[in-house]
Amino acid sequence: MTLQQLEYILAVARHRHFARAAEACFVTQPTLSMMIQKLEQELGVQIFDRSRKPVALTPIGEMILERSRKILKEAEGISELVRAYKGHxxxxxxxxxxxxxxxxxxxxxxxxxxxxxxxxxxxxxxxxxxxxxxxxxxxxxxxxxxxxxxxxxxxxxxxxxYEPFVVYTTNTYEKEFLLPKDIDPSQLWLLEEAHCFQSQVINLCELRQKSGQRLDYQAGSLETLIHLVDSQKGITILPQLATLTMPKGQRRRLKPFLPPAPxxxxxxxxxxxxxxxxxxxxxxxxxxxxxxxxxxxxxxxxxxxxxxxx
Structure with a gap:
C-alpha cells in the first residue's frame, strides 16, 4: 500500500470516473486503474463498484476512503513540518x-x-x-x-x-446615515437563497417576506443587483468591497449605515x-x-x- 494509491482512490471518489481521475492525477488511465486494482487485490476487497455509472464506492470502499483522507492529511503534516523547518x-x-x-x-x-x-x-x-x-x-x-x-x-x-454593508439605492434620503428600519422591503432586491449574504440581509432588515413588488427577482450576483437598481430602481445592500471600483455616478447612490454599521x-x-x-x-x-x-x-x-x- 502506498500514499500514491490512496491519492488515486480519492481522485476516483471525487470525479466518479477513472479517466477524469487519471487526468487530474497526471497519469494514464491504465496506470491509475492498475494501481487501484493492485491495492484491491492486496486488501482482498473491492473498493469501487465499476458496474455502476458513474463509478461508486462500495460500503468498505467508503470506510477505506475516510481512512485514506486521514492518512494523507497526516502525511501532508510531515511534509509541512519539513517545509517549516526549512523556511519554505x-x-x-x-x-x-x-x-x-x-x-x-x-x-x-x-x-x-x-x-x-x-x-x-x-x-x-x-x-x-x-x-x-x-x-x-x-x-x-x-x-x-x-x-x-x-x-x-x-x-x-x-x-x-470585517466588511461593512452599505445601501445602494435610487431613493433620496435626507439623513446622512441609514438604519435598517429605513429600508422598504417592497423595494429591496435580494440575492438568491443559496448565498449566505442573502440570509444576512434578511436578518439585518428583519424581513419575513417581501411584498408589493410586481417584479420579484432573486439575483445570482451582486453585479446583477446593482444593474437591477440602476434599471428598475429600488434598493439593495452590498458588501463594501463590491463598491470600490464603481464609477462616480454609481457611487453617488451609496448610503452608509449608522455606526455600529452592520x-x-x-x-x-x-x-x-x-x-x-x-x-x-x-x-x-x-x-x-x-x-x-x-x-x-x-x-x-x-x-x-x-x-x-x-
Whole structure:
C-alpha cells in the first residue's frame, strides 16, 4: 500500500470516473486503474463498484476512503513540518471563495501572494458556503474564504477582516446615515437563497417576506443587483468591497449605515486536522496586506448573523 494509491482512490471518489481521475492525477488511465486494482487485490476487497455509472464506492470502499483522507492529511503534516523547518512555503492550495467575495478580493491578493511565494500554485473555485464546507470535508478543498460563523462540526474558522454593508439605492434620503428600519422591503432586491449574504440581509432588515413588488427577482450576483437598481430602481445592500471600483455616478447612490454599521466577518476556514499552518498564515497575511486602508482601520461594526447550519 502506498500514499500514491490512496491519492488515486480519492481522485476516483471525487470525479466518479477513472479517466477524469487519471487526468487530474497526471497519469494514464491504465496506470491509475492498475494501481487501484493492485491495492484491491492486496486488501482482498473491492473498493469501487465499476458496474455502476458513474463509478461508486462500495460500503468498505467508503470506510477505506475516510481512512485514506486521514492518512494523507497526516502525511501532508510531515511534509509541512519539513517545509517549516526549512523556511519554505510551497505546494498547491485548493481554495474555495464565496461568489459575493471572490471577484473583489482575488484581484487584490492573488498576484502579490504568488510573487512572494513562487513555489506555490493557487487553484481557486467560486463556491457557495455549503459547497465550500462539503468540499473541505471531502478533501477536495484545502481552505475556504467565506463569511462566518457557520457553526459547522469539524470546521475551524480564522477571522481575517470585517466588511461593512452599505445601501445602494435610487431613493433620496435626507439623513446622512441609514438604519435598517429605513429600508422598504417592497423595494429591496435580494440575492438568491443559496448565498449566505442573502440570509444576512434578511436578518439585518428583519424581513419575513417581501411584498408589493410586481417584479420579484432573486439575483445570482451582486453585479446583477446593482444593474437591477440602476434599471428598475429600488434598493439593495452590498458588501463594501463590491463598491470600490464603481464609477462616480454609481457611487453617488451609496448610503452608509449608522455606526455600529452592520458587517460580515470574513474568515479562512479549514477542516479539522489541517496541518499547513504556515501556508494558512501566509494566505492570511497576503489578504490583510492587500485590503484597502478603510477595511484595515478600526471601525465601529456589528456582525450580522448567518442563518446557515451545515
Amino acid at each position: 512555503i510551497e505546494g498547491t492550495i485548493n481554495m474555495g471563495i464565496i461568489p459575493t467575495l471572490a471577484p473583489y478580493i482575488l484581484p487584490l491578493f492573488a498576484r502579490p501572494f504568488l510573487e512572494k511565494h513562487p513555489g506555490v500554485k493557487l487553484k481557486i473555485w467560486e463556491y457557495t458556503t455549503g459547497q465550500i464546507v462539503r468540499h473541505l470535508r471531502s478533501g477536495a478543498l484545502d481552505v475556504g474564504l467565506m463569511a462566518t460563523p457557520v457553526h459547522s462540526p469539524g470546521i475551524e474558522e480564522f477571522p481575517v477582516f 458587517a460580515r466577518e470574513i474568515s479562512l476556514v479549514v477542516y479539522q486536522g489541517f496541518a499547513r499552518d504556515r501556508m494558512l498564515a501566509a494566505v492570511k497575511e497576503a489578504i490583510v496586506g492587500a485590503l484597502p486602508n478603510g477595511l484595515k482601520k478600526e471601525q465601529e461594526l456589528r456582525v450580522v448573523d448567518i442563518d446557515i447550519r451545515i
